[in-house]
Amino acid sequence: MANPTIYDVARAAGVATSTVSRVFGKPGRIADATRDRVLQAARELGYEPNPHARALTSQRTQTIAMIVSDITNPHFFELIRGAEMRAKAAAYTLVLVNAEESTRMELEQVRRLTRSVDGFLLAASRQPDDKLADLAAARPVVLINRRVEGVASVVLEPWEGSRQIVAHLASLGHTSLVYLAGPTNSWMAASRWTALRDAAAELGVRAVRTGPYTPTVSSGGAAADAAIGTGATAIVAHNDLLAIGVLRRLADRSVRVPEDVSVVGFDDIFAADLCTPTLTTLGGAHSDVGRAAVEILVESLGQPRSSTPSPQIVLPSQLVLRASTGTAPAGERTTQR
Numbered sequence: 526m527a528n529p530t531i532y533d534v535a536r537a538a539g540v541a542t543s544t545v546s547r548v549f550g551k552p553g554r555i556a557d558a559t560r561d562r563v564l565q566a567a568r569e570l571g572y573e574p575n576p577h578a579r580a581l582t583s584q585r586t587q588t589i590a591m592i593v594s595d596i597t598n599p600h601f602f603e604l605i606r607g608a609e610m611r612a613k614a615a616a617y618t619l620v621l622v623n624a625e626e627s628t629r630m631e632l633e634q635v636r637r638l639t640r641s642v643d644g645f646l647l648a649a650s651r652q653p654d655d656k657l658a659d660l661a662a663a664r665p666v667v668l669i670n671r672r673v674e675g676v677a678s679v680v681l682e683p684w685e686g687s688r689q690i691v692a693h694l695a696s697l698g699h700t701s702l703v704y705l706a707g708p709t710n711s712w713m714a715a716s717r718w719t720a721l722r723d724a725a726a727e728l729g730v731r732a733v734r735t736g737p738y739t740p741t742v743s744s745g746g747a748a749a750d751a752a753i754g755t756g757a758t759a760i761v762a763h764n765d766l767l768a769i770g771v772l773r774r775l776a777d778r779s780v781r782v783p784e785d786v787s788v789v790g791f792d793d794i795f796a797a798d799l800c801t802p803t804l805t806t807l808g809g810a811h812s813d814v815g816r817a818a819v820e821i822l823v824e825s826l827g828q829p830r831s832s833t834p835s836p837q838i839v840l841p842s843q844l845v846l847r848a849s850t851g852t853a854p855a856g857e858r859t860t861q862r
Contacts, residue, residue: 529570529571529572530572531545531546531572533570533572534563534566534567534570534572537566537569537570538559538562538563538565538566539562540559540562540563544559544563545563545567548560548563548564585643585826586641586642586643587616587617587618587643588617588618588619588620588641588642588643589608589612589617589618589619589620589642589643589644589645589646589819589822589823590619590620590621590622590634590635590638590641590642590644590645590646591605591608591619591620591621591622591645591646591648592622592623592624592631592634592635592645592646592647592648592650593605593621593622593623593624593648593649594624594625594626594631594648594649594650594651595623595624595625595626595740596621596623598740598764598766599765599766599792599794599795599796600764600765600766600792600794600811601648601649602794602795602811603811603812603815604648604669604811604812604814604815605619605621605815606812606815607811607812607813607814607815607816607819608646608815608816608818608819609815610812610816611815611816611819611820611823612819612823615819615823617643617819617823619819620638620642622634622638624650624651626651626708626739627651628651628652628710631647631650631651631652632652632656635647635660635664639663639664643665643826644664644665644666644667644822644825644826645660645664645665645666645667645822646666646667646669646815646818646819646822647660647666647667647668647669647671648669648670648671649669649670649671649711649712649713650668650671651708651710651711653710654673654674657671657673657676658673658674658675658676661673661675661676661677661835665822665825665826666822667679667818667819667821667822667825669814669815669818670712670713670814671712671713672712672837675835676835677821677822677825677835677836677837678836678837678838679814679817679818679821679837679838679839679840680713680814680837680838680839680840681809681810681811681814681840681841681842682809682839682840682841682842683713683716683717683720683791683807683842684716684720685841685842686720686807686809686842686843686844687717687720687721687724687807688720688723688724688727689807689842689844690721690724690761690789690807690844691721691724691725691728691730691732692724692728693789693805693844693846693850694730694759694787694789694850695728695729695730697787697850697851697852697853698852698853699730699758699759699787699853700729700730700731700758700853701730701731701732701733701755701756701757701758701759702721702725702730702731702732702733702757702758702759702760702761703732703733703734703735703751703752703755703757703759703760703761704717704718704721704722704732704733704734704735704736704761704762704763705734705735705736705738705748705751705752705760705761705762705763705767705771706718706734706735706736706737706738706763707736707737707738707740707763707764707767708737708739708740709737711740711763714737714763717763717791718734721761722734731757733755733757735748735751735752735755736748736751736763738763738767740763740764740766740767741766741767741770742766742767742769742770742773743770744767744770745762745766745767745768745769745770745771745772745773745774746770746773746774746777748762748767748770748771748774749770749771749774749775749778750774752771752786753775753778753780753786757786758785758786758787758853758854759786759787759788759789759850759853760786760787760788760789761788761789761790762788762789762790762791763791764790764791764792765790765791765792765793765794765796765797765804765806766794766796767790768788768789768790768791768797768804768806768849769790769796769797769800769804771788772788772800772801772802772804772849775788776801782802782849783802783848783849783850783851783852784851784854785854787805787849787850787851787853788804788805788849788850789804789805789806789807789849789850790804790805790806790807791806791807791808792806792807792808792811793806793807793808793809793843793845794806797845797847798847802847802848802849803847803848803849804847804849805844805845805846805847805848805849805850806844806845806847807842807843807844807845808842808843808844808845809840809841809842809843810840813840814840817838817840821836821838
């Protein structure tokens with residue numbers, strides 16, 4: 526039978542069409558024997574329920590929207606892959622939306638999609654805390670790499686990882702570092718600087734900050750020039766894209782890496798192992814972050830909003846050592862002694 530309809534299933538199962546609709550929309554309200562008979566008839570006929578029609582009865586679309594701050598940033602590739610795989614396993618469709626680093630566009634997309642999706646994953650959201658709390662109160666929301674009190678979230682931890690960066694640089698004899706900051710409205714940028722600053726104070730390393738900078742390769746030139754001006758022998762960039770731009774600018778200025786200055790990034794994107802020199806960076810299992818965010822969101826969709834928990838999951842980060850970090854220049858090491 527070509528394109529069987531709900532009427533065909535009802536006729537074959539000997540039930541009303543409304544019963545078939547409830548089987549696919551609200552199966553808990555149908556007796557087991559009736560439900561099994563309807564599902565058996567649907568399988569034999571090759572019937573596939575219309576998702577839009579099912580949404581009308583269940584008020585669920587089986588669709589999740591993932592809004593990322595900048596879809597061109599390779600950092601999000603693994604996050605998206607992990608989220609998409611977990612959504613598929615849960616029979617959900619993942620819709621990807623690019624906010625283009627714009628808080629206005631991000632909010633507009635949420636409002637536009639509110640009636641079309643069951644919930645939202647907001648990756649590296651630039652919204653203020655109170656706005657995110659309001660969104661989470663109105664719709665199921667899970668934050669990725671962003672934390673707000675009372676809102677479910679999954680982050681790749683920046684605190685111990687940043688301390689590993691400082692400890693690594695200190696072990697190489699560096700007594701000064703400069704952090705090239707990311708966007709002012711980036712929670713992760715602020716968290717990384719706080720962690721770096723505190724670890725530096727603990728380990729006797731001078732830490733200064735310049736920026737903010739757009740987290741792109743093209744911003745690396747200005748960031749590198751500012752870093753050189755601080756006199757620091759170690760540069761820690763907000764992300765790998767910015768760090769790669771820094772490496773390019775240092776090469777143009779004949780500043781040797783790591784002989785004259787060491788460079789560290791964050792995120793461990795695939796290009797970190799392809800640039801020259803290869804980039805030391807703080808990474809982690811980004812795909813696990815995406816999977817965990819979807820799991821939290823899907824679980825919350827099956828519960829009354831008033832009883833939905835707001836877990837805040839922290840996954841471990843890992844410092845990946847490559848060729849862009851080395852022993853401090855001789856003058857720096859002498860100063861340290």
